[in-house]
Amino acid sequence: MAAVKQVIKNRVAFLDQKVPPYIPVLGITGLLLIWELICRLNIVPPLFLPAPTAIVADGWQMISSGELFRHLMASLTRILGGYAIGTVLGITVGLILGFSKWADAIFTPIVYSIYPIPKIALLPLIILWFGIGEMPKVAIIALGVFFPVLINTFSGVKNVDPILIKAAVTFGSNHLNVIRKVILPGALPTIFAGLKLAAGTALLLLVSAEMIAAQYGIGAMVLHYGNLMITTKLMAGVLLLSLLGLLFNRGLQWLERRLIPWK
Amino acid sequence: MAAVKQVIKNRVAFLDQKVPPYIPVLGITGLLLIWELICRLNIVPPLFLPAPTAIVADGWQMISSGELFRHLMASLTRILGGYAIGTVLGITVGLILGFSKWADAIFTPIVYSIYPIPKIALLPLIILWFGIGEMPKVAIIALGVFFPVLINTFSGVKNVDPILIKAAVTFGSNHLNVIRKVILPGALPTIFAGLKLAAGTALLLLVSAEMIAAQYGIGAMVLHYGNLMITTKLMAGVLLLSLLGLLFNRGLQWLERRLIPWK
Amino acid sequence: GQGDENQQKGAGEGDDTPEKVSVDIGMLKLTSSAPLFIAIEKGFFEEENIQANAKWFEAAQPIAVATAGGSVDVGATGITASLYNMVAGGQQLWIVADKGREQKGYSSSALLVHNDSEVTKPEELKGKRIGITQTGSTFHYMAGRILENHGMSLSDVQLVPLNSIKGLMEALSSQQVDAVILNEPNISTAVSEGYGRVITQVGDEMDYQTSGIFFSPKFAENRDTAVSFMKAYAKASQYYHDAVLTQKDGQAVPGENYEEVIDIIAKYTDQDPELIKKGLPYMDRDGNLLEEDIQTQIDWYAKEKLIDKAIDADQIVNTEFLKEALNN
Amino acid sequence: MRVVVDNVEKTFIDSKKREVTALENINFSIEEQEFVVLVGPSGCGKSTLLNIVGGLLSPSKGEVYFEGKEQKNPKLGIVFQEIALLPWRNVYENVIYGLEESGASKQEQKVKGKHYIDMVGLTGFEKAFPKQLSGGMKQRAGIARALAVEPDLLLMDEPFSALDAQTRTIMQEELLTIWDRTRLSTLYVTHNIQEAVYLADRVIVLSRHPGHIKKIIKIELPKMGRDQEKYRSQFERYSQEIWSLIRHDAEEALKEA
Amino acid sequence: MRVVVDNVEKTFIDSKKREVTALENINFSIEEQEFVVLVGPSGCGKSTLLNIVGGLLSPSKGEVYFEGKEQKNPKLGIVFQEIALLPWRNVYENVIYGLEESGASKQEQKVKGKHYIDMVGLTGFEKAFPKQLSGGMKQRAGIARALAVEPDLLLMDEPFSALDAQTRTIMQEELLTIWDRTRLSTLYVTHNIQEAVYLADRVIVLSRHPGHIKKIIKIELPKMGRDQEKYRSQFERYSQEIWSLIRHDAEEALKEA
Numbered sequence A, B: 001m002a003a004v005k006q007v008i009k010n011r012v013a014f015l016d017q018k019v020p021p022y023i024p025v026l027g028i029t030g031l032l033l034i035w036e037l038i039c040r041l042n043i044v045p046p047l048f049l050p051a052p053t054a055i056v057a058d059g060w061q062m063i064s065s066g067e068l069f070r071h072l073m074a075s076l077t078r079i080l081g082g083y084a085i086g087t088v089l090g091i092t093v094g095l096i097l098g099f100s101k102w103a104d105a106i107f108t109p110i111v112y113s114i115y116p117i118p119k120i121a122l123l124p125l126i127i128l129w130f131g132i133g134e135m136p137k138v139a140i141i142a143l144g145v146f147f148p149v150l151i152n153t154f155s156g157v158k159n160v161d162p163i164l165i166k167a168a169v170t171f172g173s174n175h176l177n178v179i180r181k182v183i184l185p186g187a188l189p190t191i192f193a194g195l196k197l198a199a200g201t202a203l204l205l206l207v208s209a210e211m212i213a214a215q216y217g218i219g220a221m222v223l224h225y226g227n228l229m230i231t232t233k234l235m236a237g238v239l240l241l242s243l244l245g246l247l248f249n250r251g252l253q254w255l256e257r258r259l260i261p262w263k
Numbered sequence C: 001g002q003g004d005e006n007q008q009k010g011a012g013e014g015d016d017t018p019e020k021v022s023v024d025i026g027m028l029k030l031t032s033s034a035p036l037f038i039a040i041e042k043g044f045f046e047e048e049n050i051q052a053n054a055k056w057f058e059a060a061q062p063i064a065v066a067t068a069g070g071s072v073d074v075g076a077t078g079i080t081a082s083l084y085n086m087v088a089g090g091q092q093l094w095i096v097a098d099k100g101r102e103q104k105g106y107s108s109s110a111l112l113v114h115n116d117s118e119v120t121k122p123e124e125l126k127g128k129r130i131g132i133t134q135t136g137s138t139f140h141y142m143a144g145r146i147l148e149n150h151g152m153s154l155s156d157v158q159l160v161p162l163n164s165i166k167g168l169m170e171a172l173s174s175q176q177v178d179a180v181i182l183n184e185p186n187i188s189t190a191v192s193e194g195y196g197r198v199i200t201q202v203g204d205e206m207d208y209q210t211s212g213i214f215f216s217p218k219f220a221e222n223r224d225t226a227v228s229f230m231k232a233y234a235k236a237s238q239y240y241h242d243a244v245l246t247q248k249d250g251q252a253v254p255g256e257n258y259e260e261v262i263d264i265i266a267k268y269t270d271q272d273p274e275l276i277k278k279g280l281p282y283m284d285r286d287g288n289l290l291e292e293d294i295q296t297q298i299d300w301y302a303k304e305k306l307i308d309k310a311i312d313a314d315q316i317v318n319t320e321f322l323k324e325a326l327n328n
Numbered sequence D, E: 001m002r003v004v005v006d007n008v009e010k011t012f013i014d015s016k017k018r019e020v021t022a023l024e025n026i027n028f029s030i031e032e033q034e035f036v037v038l039v040g041p042s043g044c045g046k047s048t049l050l051n052i053v054g055g056l057l058s059p060s061k062g063e064v065y066f067e068g069k070e071q072k073n074p075k076l077g078i079v080f081q082e083i084a085l086l087p088w089r090n091v092y093e094n095v096i097y098g099l100e101e102s103g104a105s106k107q108e109q110k111v112k113g114k115h116y117i118d119m120v121g122l123t124g125f126e127k128a129f130p131k132q133l134s135g136g137m138k139q140r141a142g143i144a145r146a147l148a149v150e151p152d153l154l155l156m157d158e159p160f161s162a163l164d165a166q167t168r169t170i171m172q173e174e175l176l177t178i179w180d181r182t183r184l185s186t187l188y189v190t191h192n193i194q195e196a197v198y199l200a201d202r203v204i205v206l207s208r209h210p211g212h213i214k215k216i217i218k219i220e221l222p223k224m225g226r227d228q229e230k231y232r233s234q235f236e237r238y239s240q241e242i243w244s245l246i247r248h249d250a251e252e253a254l255k256e257a
């Protein structure tokens, strides 16, 4: 009887199926082309779905006229102000709660009972407190940023590997140095995760607050053109917001790579 | 010369400093008491900061009159509807992108370029598409839920330990069984993380949408009482929202424990 | 829901009068739709062999969208910047008749300040905060035109969009804004509850076509039905005018069918008749549009950059149907 | 059935897009009932080779095949260092996984499941989830899962290297006992030279850059009881020989990240 | 200076709020220049004991003290299994950490840093972050860090147990060489009996439930070159003795999660 030969085949080849590298580019351009085509052929009226080219053309016109810039500036001031305040406070309080078991025991339950409130609901209250100007919008963004940053800072501090602390103490570090040389750098990656999370929330709150009570700002602008049914300019505003979000995120990533080179 | 004896002391004792277990309770009650006291002594006018008792009293009155219930129902319908739609779509699309490298290559860049748009900015557009009724609010919530759920489902599928897939294939699993018995359960914890993240976003969008364009709903109610400067009722609404958020979160936790008992 | 019911009823009755034409009318439950209510209720449409189906909407903008898109044949609502933008954006519809306007001597909309305000005339509003519903709304237009009448412009004040009339009233009563534009019967409410004071009536400042009857392009092509519809509408307008808008020596006096019309409006809008009596908008007796005002509006909106591409009034106004209806 | 590894070569594309040869010119066979152990320094390609034999990786050149009289599809059992139990299945469900997938009846699953769970000493832990087990017990479950399919070839990639030294010693003894009862053809990868000499019929020593067979050493000791006093010097001589073949490579490997 | 562990006992509160005795009645001393190894099955309290000696845990009863002629504060160096290098410091910065904290001058840091980095064979890797190193190199950096403070007592908790067998063998040899040059009093924890016999002056065998000293075995072999042929049988006899003391406990430990 002759020996039967059965070759062993790779049975997980499906796991490293390859897709040509140009496909992702093709995906986005394809989408844009189909979209443009739908509009050009008037399958959907431009009122409901303006063509990408029309959006870009109107967007460009809004840039040249300086309109976009004015709204952008109003929004940028608010979001950067609110983000900065919320971040500084969040990290500070987070560190305090992280370092002091007493502060933790007293304040963490309070923090966690305020945390689930969707912050935008506090806008009317904050308008009562601060009036109708810039302050309440900045405050609401700061508040929305404060909590995720606080909670991440706190858990970052809490989750620093205790073995690192033990090592540092054994090699002679005092409390201050343990905090400075071990806990702070150890918590940094988690803090950054909080900062990234907060960026999305900040942008969402910015737009909401501007829609509810503002004259200028990209949120107000989008609502304005929505009310006027000028869809191209509305979409240009949306586009700008998505760019802003992207930029924000990239900025944080860049900062993260600079501050946390060891990861 | 006598031998010197130097006892080794625990140098990391500060790490397991204990705080009495009643402190957290004390923290919250203390805060409430101080708050009440500030109001009773009229240090801050009740318009700006109503007393907790006043909030509870007004809240109770709003419950008895059925007012709260009507708003709550409007909000609940919207958020549950939007959340359900967004979740189902998000998981479905996430699984498709996770399983098919082609779909991944084509659609993931598109998803990531839409992701950073703060969804509330799309409300005016969606109002144009769907009119002014319930649809746009539900749609905006669904949209806000869709993306985090999609992205978590996708990364859940992608991050299933390949060694588990290899083991399953070696023990004779076909593709369908690999998906059913390995990838789906393996992705479940990450999907749940997405569901939890989305719950917060959904609530935030609910409130924003109701403030911008609704007559009923807790968001509309809060804005209404803000405009009227009736701070007690405003705060009662905020309280209700925080309860809603808490409940939502607990519900998801409960579900998670039931569905993922092995964690 | 209600629209569907009506349609089914119409189909059922269609058996004995088969030549009847079914017309869907998109409208709001507002007093200003009174002629339509009257025409439906008193059978004026039936006389013209029209089966009118009311389609209720919650906001003005979707009515215009629905009319332009042909999902309703006739729309009845306010004339806003969004309407012009829609037409400019290629969504055609025709404004064919009056449905409410600001007219001297008739109270409809007004500029109010809160009760503690020191402002007594529009000139003193410089630098103040004026509440409107939305940008590009009729309220926006009225506020702008009043200011211009008094030598100012919108850039001299701060406009606060508050998204709803309810929001306007609340903001005025809590004095978060200095002034608002309001319409009846809300003006009466604000005044009687003691938190608002009228500075000027819009009707005293200008003649203004606030709302109108729109035909979808498809409906307009069906010329006979369109004219028939206008006949019934003109008849209802006269009925409304004679009942509630007659004046003697500058004072409003109830006409012959006053109570009947009020009851019809009350039935369709689910409102308190007393409230309705305070807020009966002026309408042309024959339903004629203030044709030249449309161009004025367009020009003003264009000046304020609230319209994307300026259009010609001819592109949107069509009074031929009404003229033909009135001539027969 | 014997397994033949025929002139296998494997190249990878590394992170800098360069082609790297991980394995070159690999020829050997695993006879029926033979226990073959692969040893070699870190990164010499042991896991790569085992994965190719297991059908989890395609060779760039050459092939691996079963040679036998029957036409039936050869079955494989595999045990990883990372254990790879499905966390959402309890011990019993994990052990019968392969039976389930091959369409065995519930009754057969039950009988065989119990048999192999008993064999690895996990009786009483059937309902436990993996996270409730110690490292050693997890690895026993992993072995039971691989045995339960009654494979034509058993593959083990450093199954005990994550365990502590004592547990590993115990597990080695148990593995040998089990193997003696089942006599499965086995390909076993390890870093541990003592382990290799203790378990193997033949030890294949791999060398690095690119991975190739440096020497194949037949262990001429009785399969059971090699840790007895009388075989000590022979045992040590094999160990020394292998260590001297590897040492230089291992020192080099240590310098790489 | 000698270190005395005097009647130490340690109880923990477990997750079910019950009091569990981890260590009981522990008495021994580490003489100057002595290398003491703790062996015992999993969970017998080796790490707990080492942590108490290192001042990272308070004993429930008894005490640990240095006994010597000088009044100066005793210095400790410690090496963990988990290595515990600070990920945000490069090799050099990690190695001089203890010097930095004790206020040594920059010059001294530089000299000693270089000396100990050279000693463990990491020359050229000063600027590398831990994540860029292999396991063995990380552990070398950990050892250099502990040596750099020139401690009165060096503590090592299974420093090599995460390494592969070959790397471990190499590291053991290197550790012995380094130790021979520094002759630091050392307390070393391991699971690996060969390692214990290879390194120790005295082996302390711990037993479980609660952890207590089962036997203290003095290894009567020359410190260097115990792996030579001529000591093989003696070496094996020590190993056997220890294994027989532990075996039962280790088998029990395996059954616990």
Ligand SMILES: Nc1ncnc2c1ncn2[C@@H]1O[C@H](COP(=O)(O)OP(=O)(O)OP(=O)(O)O)[C@@H](O)[C@H]1O
Pocket (backbone or CB within 6 Å): D012, D013, D014, D015, D022, D040, D041, D042, D043, D044, D045, D046, D047, D048, D049, D191
């Ligand atoms: N997917 C891959 N892509 C690129 N190179 C790879 C891949 N897998 C392995 N290699 C390279 O192939 C060589 C062999 O790797 P392999 O994991 O087989 O070694 P090993 O002998 O199992 O090592 P260890 O003892 O550390 O487990 C290594 O140089 C490794 O870097």
Ligand SMILES: Nc1ncnc2c1ncn2[C@@H]1O[C@H](COP(=O)(O)OP(=O)(O)OP(=O)(O)O)[C@@H](O)[C@H]1O
Pocket (backbone or CB within 6 Å): E012, E013, E014, E015, E022, E040, E041, E042, E043, E044, E045, E046, E047, E048, E049, E191
């Ligand atoms: N913080 C703690 N709380 C409660 N019990 C603990 C704690 N630390 C250790 N134990 C218990 O004390 C006993 C000894 O633990 P220890 O870690 O010292 O053992 P070990 O000998 O180092 O084990 P291994 O060899 O696995 O490292 C174990 O039963 C363990 O569960």
Ligand SMILES: [Mg+2]
Pocket (backbone or CB within 6 Å): D046, D047, D048
């Ligand atoms: Mg390997």
Ligand SMILES: [Mg+2]
Pocket (backbone or CB within 6 Å): E046, E047, E048
């Ligand atoms: Mg330990």
